[in-house]
Amino acid sequence: MSSIFSQIQKREIPGYFVAENEEFFAILDVFPLAKGHVLVIPKQEVDYIFDLESEALGRYFMFTKQVAKAMEEVIDCERIGVAVIGLEVPHAHIHLVPINHVGDIDFSKPKLKLDEEEFKDVQHLISDRFNALYPDSGE
Secondary structure, three states: OOOHHHHHHOOOOOOOEEEEOOOEEEEEOOOOOOOOOEEEEEOOOOOOHHHOOHHHHHHHHHHHHHHHHHHHHHOOOOEEEEEOOOOOOOOOOEEEEEEOOHHHHOOOOOOOOOOHHHHHHHHHHHHHHHHHHOOOOOO
16 A cells, blocks of 8 residues: 555655654654644554554654654653544554643644745754764664
8 A cells, every 4th residue: 555655755755854764754744733743654554553563563662752852852842742543644653743732732723834944944953853862763
C-alpha cells in the first residue's frame, strides 16, 4: 500500500523533514494544530501501528522519544502531546503536538495556516536540535 507518507519518504513529493534514520522519519504536519506539530512515520508501509513487529514498535517509540526531546528544547510549550489516531492516512504515524493545555490536542479544532518561511524556520529549529542531540541517529 503506497500512501502520501511513502511518497514523501521517497522524496516524490516535498516534506519538511526534521529527523530520519534507516527505519523512520519525522516531518512537520502541513495541517498543524500548533506550530511545531510533527508526524513520526515508519518507512515500512503498515496501516495500523500495532501491526508493526514488537521489536520495530519499540524502536519506533524510541525514535519518537528522541524527536519529542528535540522538540521540547526548541518549542515554547508545557509538554509534547502524543496522539495515534490512524484513520486519516492508511500508513501508521504518531502525532507529536506542542501543548500547554489538554484542549490543544483537539483534532476537531481549525488547523493553523503557516507560510513557507514559518515551516522552514521551525523545521530547522527541530532538525538542528535533533542532530545535535543524536548525531549518530540520522542517515
